[in-house]
Amino acid sequence: MIDVIVAGGGPTGVMLAGELRMRGVDALVLEKDAEPTKVVRALGIHARTVELMDQRGLLDQVLALGKQYPLGGFFAGIRKPQPEGLDTTYRYVLSIPQPVTERLLIERASELGVEIRRSCQVVGLSQDDDGVTVEQADGTQLRSRYLVGCDGGRSTVRKLLGVGFPGEPTRNETLLGEVELTAPPEEIAAVVAEVRKTQLRFGAVPLGEGVYRIGAPAAGLAENPRVPPTLDELKHQFRALAGTDFGAHSARWLSRFGDATRLAEHYRVGRVLLAGDAAHIHPPMGGQGLNLGIQDAFNLGWKLAAEVTGWAPDGLLDSYETERRPVATDVLENTRAQAELISLEPGAQAVRRLVAKLMDFEEVNRYLLEQITAIGVRYDFGEGHELLGRRLRDVKLNRGRLYELMRGGRGLLLDQTGLLSVTGWADRIDHVVDVSEELEVPAVLLRPDGHVAWVGDDQQDLIGVLPKWFGAGVS
Numbered sequence: 001m002i003d004v005i006v007a008g009g010g011p012t013g014v015m016l017a018g019e020l021r022m023r024g025v026d027a028l029v030l031e032k033d034a035e036p037t038k039v040v041r042a043l044g045i046h047a048r049t050v051e052l053m054d055q056r057g058l059l060d061q062v063l064a065l066g067k068q069y070p071l072g073g074f075f076a077g078i079r080k081p082q083p084e085g086l087d088t089t090y091r092y093v094l095s096i097p098q099p100v101t102e103r104l105l106i107e108r109a110s111e112l113g114v115e116i117r118r119s120c121q122v123v124g125l126s127q128d129d130d131g132v133t134v135e136q137a138d139g140t141q142l143r144s145r146y147l148v149g150c151d152g153g154r155s156t157v158r159k160l161l162g163v164g165f166p167g168e169p170t171r172n173e174t175l176l177g178e179v180e181l182t183a184p185p186e187e188i189a190a191v192v193a194e195v196r197k198t199q200l201r202f203g204a205v206p207l208g209e210g211v212y213r214i215g216a217p218a219a220g221l222a223e224n225p226r227v228p229p230t231l232d233e234l235k236h237q238f239r240a241l242a243g244t245d246f247g248a249h250s251a252r253w254l255s256r257f258g259d260a261t262r263l264a265e266h267y268r269v270g271r272v273l274l275a276g277d278a279a280h281i282h283p284p285m286g287g288q289g290l291n292l293g294i295q296d297a298f299n300l301g302w303k304l305a306a307e308v309t310g311w312a313p314d315g316l317l318d319s320y321e322t323e324r325r326p327v328a329t330d331v332l333e334n335t336r337a338q339a340e341l342i343s344l345e346p347g348a349q350a351v352r353r354l355v356a357k358l359m360d361f362e363e364v365n366r367y368l369l370e371q372i373t374a375i376g377v378r379y380d381f382g383e384g385h386e387l388l389g390r391r392l393r394d395v396k397l398n399r400g401r402l403y404e405l406m407r408g409g410r411g412l413l414l415d416q417t418g419l420l421s422v423t424g425w426a427d428r429i430d431h432v433v434d435v436s437e438e439l440e441v442p443a444v445l446l447r448p449d450g451h452v453a454w455v456g457d458d459q460q461d462l463i464g465v466l467p468k469w470f471g472a473g474v475s
């Protein structure tokens with residue numbers, strides 16, 4: 001029996017499969033499409049995701065593939081200078097087209113030994129006490145101990161589970177594409193600037209050599225949103241809004257997306273879990289969806305691996321939903337708020353002006369950016385030190401730096417006292433005795449996803465916490 005089947009080979013599914021495989025779990029990805037998509041949805045990787053890439057040894061590659069832009073302007077497009085003191089080494093947004101990010105994650109997963117089976121569509125599932133039977137479109141069945149639906153916003157897995165997906169339906173659709181434009185660049189820039197005064201969903205961003213990423217509101221809702229628009233449809237919308245289609249031709253790809261906001265009622269039903277867009281969808285404001293999915297995978301990967309390999313304490317796998325669903329709720333809330341703030345209605349514009357003034361307060365500006373970049377995420381681990389439940393930024397140590405020590409994906413006791421011990425858990429936790437001028441606590445226990453599980457200097461206190469996250473110690 002396969003350990004884990006991942007339905008969907010998008011960024012969430014492939015990241016998750018890599019997280020499982022690096023811990024010795026046998027993970028198979030079933031992807032319905034024959035080829036990776038060329039459609040560029042996400043363009044932005046935020047600080048927390050860059051941090052995760054660093055913790056997996058992918059930092060040099062993502063930096064080489066992306067362009068760094070300042071973080072200002074991410075909340076509802078309100079431009080403000082970057083606030084002081086953002087608690088991360090990566091104070092920029094990294095612009096990388098989604099297909100490039102996906103390629104990088106696929107390469108990593110494949111190197112780790114993950115099999116990604118293409119043209120394999122999941123159409124059915126049933127589960128019992130021992131495992132899950134997964135049915136594919138060609139009628140074949142596979143058996144696994146767990147199944148994770150990373151199959152996007154229209155998730156088949158979620159529907160087969162009967163998990164509700166309440167929220168608001170799409171009210172507006174936007175057409176998107178990569179095309180060649182023949183009009184002079186200055187003319188395009190001037191017209192776009194003019195139209196955007198009253199229509200923020202209109203745009204044409206030059207990608208070089210006459211190719212542009214263009215977007216425009218659709219005339220209405222498509223009968224079948226899965227069917228991409230035609231170039232004529234996009235040109236028609238351009239002419240309607242701007243009086244010109246800039247001589248658009250030779251589309252590389254065309255797509256449409258809606259502004260629905262929905263959250264799955266549950267992330268787990270027995271042996272089947274949901275992650276990424278399969279669990280939450282929202283408009284792309286602030287560029288958060290792909291980041292959120294990758295971070296879901298990072299949270300779920302070590303927990304599911306612990307369950308499969310047998311050391312997971314009671315409740316560990318359920319903590320995936322307890323921790324990640326509130327994070328998605330917050331993202332849905334902030335994208336809802338941003339959607340209101342870009343409306344051109346007079347009331348919304350007044351609120352926008354007010355928010356813009358509030359963002360002149362450093363703390364407000366920083367708070368909003370901590371949300372968008374996800375560095376402000378704090379899981380509820382109960383009362384305790386202010387670091388508890390938060391992720392720790394990378395810090396320099398006497399020998400090296402923190403994130404380099406996290407590449408094995410295990411727990412980590414960073415011990416500045418040299419007096420502590422994780423004997424009994426040494427197969428799950430690395431114990432590093434070192435000192436950092438940037439760390440004001442004697443010792444910190446990090447979970448494999450980098451979130452702080454304990455702070456202190458008392459061995460008995462530490463031993464009281466270890467089983468909660470790392471299961472029983474071995475003598």
Ligand SMILES: Cc1cc2nc3c(=O)[nH]c(=O)nc-3n(C[C@H](O)[C@H](O)[C@H](O)COP(=O)(O)OP(=O)(O)OC[C@H]3O[C@@H](n4cnc5c(N)ncnc54)[C@H](O)[C@@H]3O)c2cc1C
Nearest residue numbers: 008010012032042043044122152276277287288289290291
């Ligand atoms: C215009 C736009 C701009 C965006 N910009 C950003 C941004 O800047 N930053 C950001 O973080 N996010 C952004 N997003 C959101 C981001 O694109 C998504 O959140 C992200 O793709 C979700 O990844 P996923 O792996 O969860 O789902 P998906 O990328 O949807 O992948 C799901 C995969 O599952 C496969 N699949 C579906 N059904 C089945 C089945 N039954 N069996 C097998 N396989 C199946 C699909 O073919 C697909 O490959 C943007 C979205 C849009 C539309």
